[in-house]
Amino acid sequence: MIVGHGDDRYSYGGLVRYDFSSNVPYRNHAGEIIDYLSGRLESLTHYPDPQAKELRELLAQHWRLDPDWLLVTNGSTEAFYLLAHLFAGGKTLITVPSFAEYEDACQLYRHHLTYIPTSDIANQSAPADLLWSALPNNPDGDITHRTGLLNYCSAHPDSYVIVDEAYAELCAEAVTLLDEVAHHPNLIIVRSLTKSFALPGIRLGYIIAHPSLLARLEPLRSPWSVNALALEAGAYICQHYDQLLPDATGLVREAQHLAHEVAQIAGVSLIPSSTPYFLACLDEGRGTAAQLKEYLVTQHGVLIRDAANFRSLSPRHFRLSVQSPEAGQALLRGLSSYL
């Protein structure tokens, strides 16, 4: 895996007071789920159901699908590695910048990789075996390629399209392609239950795709990969789905406000985003994001995501995920004083 993922506060001891590095929404309902889980710890004394039958059925009800359109995984990361394994050796397009695990998983299984900007999805005349993208995209919060992805699915029925929707519920507008899965047997959606619901430590995700594809993935899994308490959390989430979702509209509005204030500071530019996280870039001659990160964490207790290791970005890019107004003030003070 890439070193330098967000939420790497474990590398900084007690220095971090304000964490802008992780895309997990800062206003969330994780506390309610944790309260519930505190009464369900006995589940750890038994093996988890390796098929996650109950959770699959609950998710299927929620999304109005048959359970055989769903596969529950140990976070979306296990889903990525399973999919990369299934298409081992394939000719694969990855849109960039994007989450490094797509590339890492594909490298492990010897894909022949080509990296394209999302704007080039529409221009692929010779289809690949696989196109890999995210909606909304991470790290930039881009959603403008939604139509391009759907058109690609239609134009290239023999090519599979993986869409990572980990952050779909953090957009103010509906971006998901879930409703399209029934119409496109080549469309594979990967979801994370632990981003929307702010429990990244619990490792719970799922794949929604045509049953014939999931039947080919199932034999590649190592069993019991999902912890029993994660299954409990998933079941509880499904039973209280809408009330546990974060206030995406509010978060995006706050993020846009923060972005506006960051943009007022000379020496840094912003990239428009539809999510509570967004990319920023130091101007030439203002040092690197790594230097800025080190300065902010040691001098201001503010952790940002150095985005230099996202393919196609520069050493000057960094990612911010909106936090409390107080944290925002600390960030703005730190940025102003650095620049």
Add this chain to the structure above:
Amino acid sequence: MIVGHGDDRYSYGGLVRYDFSSNVPYRNHAGEIIDYLSGRLESLTHYPDPQAKELRELLAQHWRLDPDWLLVTNGSTEAFYLLAHLFAGGKTLITVPSFAEYEDACQLYRHHLTYIPTSDIANQSAPADLLWSALPNNPDGDITHRTGLLNYCSAHPDSYVIVDEAYAELCAEAVTLLDEVAHHPNLIIVRSLTKSFALPGIRLGYIIAHPSLLARLEPLRSPWSVNALALEAGAYICQHYDQLLPDATGLVREAQHLAHEVAQIAGVSLIPSSTPYFLACLDEGRGTAAQLKEYLVTQHGVLIRDAANFRSLSPRHFRLSVQSPEAGQALLRGLSSYL
């Protein structure tokens, strides 16, 4: 994975009152660990450290090793699949009967498999790439091949030997080969923290092997596979290791008592075991273990492990793991009435 693993109580609704099917020790200290975890649920709101640095260091201290001799995994199952991946396509010996996941993992990665009884370990003149075994063995509690495994390590330094020690701490006598790892760079020990400590739902295991081997395994992992609460449990276990271990001597004594009573019933024979679980076999003409299992669960609320799907065993084999005296009486009543 194989269908029909133990602890499949989720398949029987509320029928199961006494569960002899899982090898998790019935007298254990899981409650203390759960009490601790109830105060650590906040850990789920952050990504787990993908390197499990703290837990590796604690385990290393406990076993008096350097941390680079350790790799923390999502249960021992993830360890098996990683090892099978590393030796993909290899010529592999698996001792039988044994846990079906060794075989499943090797099949997935296209090993050329040969199955041998543990008594044949000493007779391998042409070494394989890999020899895979368990100490004590599951399902039969056999430990007599300990010396054979060590001799094989010495005789075939170019062959790797994987020893699954999930149940090593449930033997009344010391069987582990951990002390031998430093002397045999081809010896790979797989451990589970969730058998000894009775938390199979938490999914936590580790590999102890030469750092050069672990360095080759690390790139095959999908990151964050171990849940944050599992890491917390592991850290707590390391800090209170000996007091959280089960009373193996007592459990084995109780198991031998139960085995003795089962052996009094006409129509069933026993296989000697060094662990709290043991194999039994219906005599010819007494039906199958599947029939016995169905009878016991529906008529007596007693769940046993049909062992017919362990390679080299017959449809008449079943496994029992000692439970409370009350449960033992229910089992004996059920067996007597079936036979």
